[in-house]
Amino acid sequence: MISPILSPVHTPSRDDAVLHALVDFVTGEGLKPGDRLPTERVLAEHLKVSRTTVREALTRWQELGLVERRQGSGTYLKAAVTRNMLHLPLTLPSGNDFNSLMHTLEIRRGLEAEAAVLCAERASDEDITFIEQKLIKMEEAFHARHGMSADEDWDFHLAVFRTSGNPLFEQIIAAMYEMFHRFWEHPLGVRDFGHASFPYHRTLFNAIAARDPAGARAEALKLIATVEDDLKRGAENLKKQNKKSQA
Amino acid sequence: MISPILSPVHTPSRDDAVLHALVDFVTGEGLKPGDRLPTERVLAEHLKVSRTTVREALTRWQELGLVERRQGSGTYLKAAVTRNMLHLPLTLPSGNDFNSLMHTLEIRRGLEAEAAVLCAERASDEDITFIEQKLIKMEEAFHARHGMSADEDWDFHLAVFRTSGNPLFEQIIAAMYEMFHRFWEHPLGVRDFGHASFPYHRTLFNAIAARDPAGARAEALKLIATVEDDLKRGAENLKKQNKKSQA
DNA sequence: TTGGCACAATGGTCCAACCAATTAGGTGAA
DNA sequence: TTCACCTAATTGGTTGGACCATTGTGCCAA
Secondary structure (H helix, E strand, O other): OOOOOEEEEEOHHHHHHHHHHHHHHHHHHOOOOOOEEOHHHHHHHHOOOHHHHHHHHHHHHHHHHHHHEOOOOOEEOOOOOOOOEEEEEEEEEOOOHHHHHHHHHHHHHHHHHHHHHHHHHHHOHHHHHOOOOOHHHHHHHHOOOOOHHHHHHHHHHHHHHHHHOHHHHHHHHHHHHHHHHHOOOOOOOOOOHHHHHHHHHHHHHHHHHOOOOHHHHHHHHHHHHHHHHHHOOOOOHHHHHHHHHOO | OOOOHHHOOOOOHHHHHHHHHHHHHHHHHHOOOOOEEEHHHHHHHHHHHOOHHHHHHHHHHHHHHOOEEOOEEEEEEOOOOOOEEOOOEEEOOOOOHHHHHHHHHHHHHHHHHHHHHHHHOOOOHHHHHHHHHHHHHHHHHHOOOOOHEEEEHHHHHHHHHHHHHHHHHHHHHHHHHHHHOOOOOOOOOOOOHHHHHHHHHHHHHHHHHOOOOHHHHHHHHHHHHHHHHHHHHHHHHHHHHHHHHHH
């Protein structure tokens, strides 16, 4: 075993340096999400590097979701940038089969329960009010559109996650949510998909408003359980259809 | 609400197309992690695009950790590539403060408990034997090196995650684990960091071996709780040190 | 066998030009 | 005045070609 003192030689690649300089610029200039960055040509000139190198660096930021580039318009900041920021790209194999969808729900089961607990522990009165607003909007949309309230539903959950005080919940669950719905635009023949989860939104809110962590966990678990049931029913429907078409 | 029929706008940027073609190539060729990709010049020629575009696409894959580029050597696959992959760039602002580390533990708390449950439900006899082997190795390493058993410790947990049957657990928790340890190389003055968690590895195993999901959840939670305690103690130590150096 | 050297292959950087989308400004008709 | 349309400048996207820096390989001599 070689002494761990011999660490890899620090080889600062060019675009890495550009990224560091860019962090300094953004923080120094106090740029916030939505603001426009200097053009690639300007950056290249000021940093004394070629536009190619600047582009390579910006491509990396774009992939991390820190920045958005619009041809003809400019490059815009998409998230807060700080020194010591930690990027952790995670690539998940996924499929549209039953198992993969179930996997995303298993993750959500663990995380949503935990987020509900933290939310119930930490919510301020203003947070409670805000979450209730989202809940009411979701309930209205549910009744008005006969059960189609995906956006408002998500807004409600988002409010819970944000109140948990841990930004990782939102990021990870959002990814699971996207993975789930990417292959779920047409609910596998389950017409009333999501209906069963409806009442648990309010019970979850009640537990949070009562600052009851254990209750919040229980309600969150019930909510996810209904989605799991819907998924299983959808899988059953698919099986039947396949048998039919084979026969 | 506009009909979702006319949504896509499908603006396939050039490097996106390159990436898709590359996925097909990698899967079609059956390339595995460690294998070498064709050179940028070859790819550019075959795909009928400029080398710059190929490079831009590969930069994105590099940022996602799918690929590693070595100057003078070539470009190598770093992870399995499949169609329908989901890329989840986690960005955690301001990385090494107490709150951020605590956030990673909150995620682990939710996921490790859930993984333990699923593991206890689904483990085959062979799985149990395998996990026990990892446990024994970890215990031996712990006694031999007076508490330094980070690698073997992780191997044990990994075995549990894999037995859960859901690959997402391993990947997400691994990301949290790395996030945590990147800023925890020097345990903030807590010399016996991790010691407290030691006994719960065996109790966790016992619950899994007994096919006791509820017990497995409880032991997993206890284990994480000890790590949280260590972290809090470390934070306290830091505070004291700061006060001292100020005085 | 060992060590050093030259050379080819490969990723990294640079440049200059052009393409494509967007934006801002101006022009003219209603 | 107001609005639609055209035009030109701006900006990111792409291309081809050149050169640099690093790595791997094979040959040769000690």
